[in-house]
Amino acid sequence: MFIEYNQNQTYLLPQNFKEFLWEWHQALILSELVDELDLEDLLNEYTDESRWRPAYHPRMMLKVLFYWYMNQTFSSRKLANKLMSDLWFMFIAWNNKPDFRTINRFRKEKGKILENIFVQVVLKAKELWMIQFWTVSLDWTKIYANASKDKSYTIEKLETKIGKLFDEAERIDEIEDSLHGEGDWSDIPEELRTKKGRAKRKKEIEAKKDALQIKKEAVNKWIDRKEEQWIKQERINLTDQDSRLMMMKKKDWGVGYNPQNLTENQFILETTVPNSAEDTWELVPILDKFHKNYGELPDKQLADAGYASEENYQYMEDNKIESYVPHQKTSLNMDDYTYDEKNNSYQDKEGNTYKFKQNIRKKKKWVKWRPKKWVKLKEEEIKATQYITTLADWKNKIITVNKTWKALCKKNDERLYSKEGREKYKKRSGCVENVFWNIKMNFWFTRFLLRWFEWVEIERNLICLAHNFQKIIGYRAKQVA
Numbered sequence: 001m002f003i004e005y006n007q008n009q010t011y012l013l014p015q016n017f018k019e020f021l022w023e024w025h026q027a028l029i030l031s032e033l034v035d036e037l038d039l040e041d042l043l044n045e046y047t048d049e050s051r052w053r054p055a056y057h058p059r060m061m062l063k064v065l066f067y068w069y070m071n072q073t074f075s076s077r078k079l080a081n082k083l084m085s086d087l088w089f090m091f092i093a094w095n096n097k098p099d100f101r102t103i104n105r106f107r108k109e110k111g112k113i114l115e116n117i118f119v120q121v122v123l124k125a126k127e128l129w130m131i132q133f134w135t136v137s138l139d140w141t142k143i144y145a146n147a148s149k150d151k152s153y154t155i156e157k158l159e160t161k162i163g164k165l166f167d168e169a170e171r172i173d174e175i176e177d178s179l180h181g182e183g184d185w186s187d188i189p190e191e192l193r194t195k196k197g198r199a200k201r202k203k204e205i206e207a208k209k210d211a212l213q214i215k216k217e218a219v220n221k222w223i224d225r226k227e228e229q230w231i232k233q234e235r236i237n238l239t240d241q242d243s244r245l246m247m248m249k250k251k252d253w254g255v256g257y258n259p260q261n262l263t264e265n266q267f268i269l270e271t272t273v274p275n276s277a278e279d280t281w282e283l284v285p286i287l288d289k290f291h292k293n294y295g296e297l298p299d300k301q302l303a304d305a306g307y308a309s310e311e312n313y314q315y316m317e318d319n320k321i322e323s324y325v326p327h328q329k330t331s332l333n334m335d336d337y338t339y340d341e342k343n344n345s346y347q348d349k350e351g352n353t354y355k356f357k358q359n360i361r362k363k364k365k366w367v368k369w370r371p372k373k374w375v376k377l378k379e380e381e382i383k384a385t386q387y388i389t390t391l392a393d394w395k396n397k398i399i400t401v402n403k404t405w406k407a408l409c410k411k412n413d414e415r416l417y418s419k420e421g422r423e424k425y426k427k428r429s430g431c432v433e434n435v436f437w438n439i440k441m442n443f444w445f446t447r448f449l450l451r452w453f454e455w456v457e458i459e460r461n462l463i464c465l466a467h468n469f470q471k472i473i474g475y476r477a478k479q480v481a
Contacts, residue, residue, distance in 0.1 A: 017091035024477035027088045034063045042113045061106050067092045069466035072444045076100035111458030119293045131264045136298040137432040144256045144447040145243035152235040152245045240451040246277040263432045268464045279306040302428040313408035323412045354387035
């Protein structure tokens with residue numbers, strides 16, 4: 001005897017999708033979480049005007065997007081197939097079947113709402129006491145862009161390439177003129193019917209371009225000569241102009257972005273997607289963004305030596321954030337020098353005297369690529385005092401005393417290298433590195449599929465939301481089970 005097996009057997013009443021799910025299934029918990037979100041801003045974007053076909057419900061589309069990224073399905077075509085064949089996806093969409101174009105268009109057009117949803121999810125985790133904004137960790141990773149590094153050119157090479165295209169166009173133009181002569185050009189303006197006329201119009205267009213270039217230079221006059229040389233050396237990718245050529249995590253050169261994650265208890269609190277390999281200038285912007293979204297700042301900040309700078313230490317000091325950030329740049333150990341206040345000089349242990357030379361005030365400008373333009377990112381003012389020895393044998397030896405940097409480093413080191421500080425810093429790696437491991441190894445997300453800052457930020461928010469939802473779902477599943 002066997003249990004009855006008949007594939008032609010029909011049900012008297014249709015079954016509910018929920019009957020196939022257990023209470024702690026991630027699809028069911030995700031659906032409940034999204035139902036708790038406030039989507040008023042998203043719903044207001046839809047008008048009540050009559051249309052030939054009603055739109056799919058945005059709450060359903062959001063559930064599909066989140067479950068899509070949680071299950072390592074980043075292709076909209078594959079997702080459209082799963083909505084017709086995968087029971088869990090059919091439950092999330094409740095048997096709606098948007099095609100891949102609709103899914104992709106929703107992701108791009110409504111992706112800006114993800115920032116607000118991200119904040120709501122973080123606050124939901126705070127209500128569950130999964131996080132408390134006490135001790136946060138900041139770190140970075142490199143993710144490849146949807147572009148080839150072979151398509152990256154310096155400005156000089158790009159100008160040469162464009163020049164060759166213009167030369168080829170001129171050659172083809174001459175061949176066509178010799179073959180067809182004047183011809184019947186009644187639909188073309190008279191001044192463009194001859195090569196001479198087209199050359200004249202080309203000069204007029206180039207003159208206008210030159211005028212626009214002069215205006216552009218006037219607007220960006222703060223960029224000095226050295227920065228302009230640096231910009232010319234920068235490589236621009238023709239496929240994704242916002243991506244940059246940088247050393248990736250595998251020690252290979254590739255075109256990509258440098259996402260930054262602020263985490264607590266392996267939960268992502270804030271994220272940004274710069275295209276610069278320099279991490280030093282990313283701590284203040286991400287903390288400012290955190291303060292803007294949540295109205296407060298964390299109590300303690302953990303980060304590696306890449307984020308150590310006078311500006312970052314000063315920012316955390318001013319905002320009463322306890323910093324646990326080791327620094328590679330060591331300040332002068334003034335314990336080896338004795339200060340003479342009357343003569344404003346220092347003396348080392350060997351008896352060499354260093355007399356006052358000058359106060360240093362150097363301003364360093366930093367630029368960063370943003371969509372369609374270079375913008376001024378930071379202006380650092382280095383304040384220090386230089387002393388030089390009076391002995392002939394030590395004529396060229398100078399000591400530079402930066403009291404601000406020394407004071408900030410001392411406060412940071414006292415916390416960091418204490419017994420309690422060392423225990424806190426040990427947890428940094430597990431708190432933030434495991435997040436990147438989950439995203440890259442479990443979600444298989446190692447390359448952006450979208451291009452340009454606007455779309456890359458949408459995709460980054462989606463993958464971070466998928467990670468956070470996974471954490472909350474795991475927490476709720478334990479309670480239900």
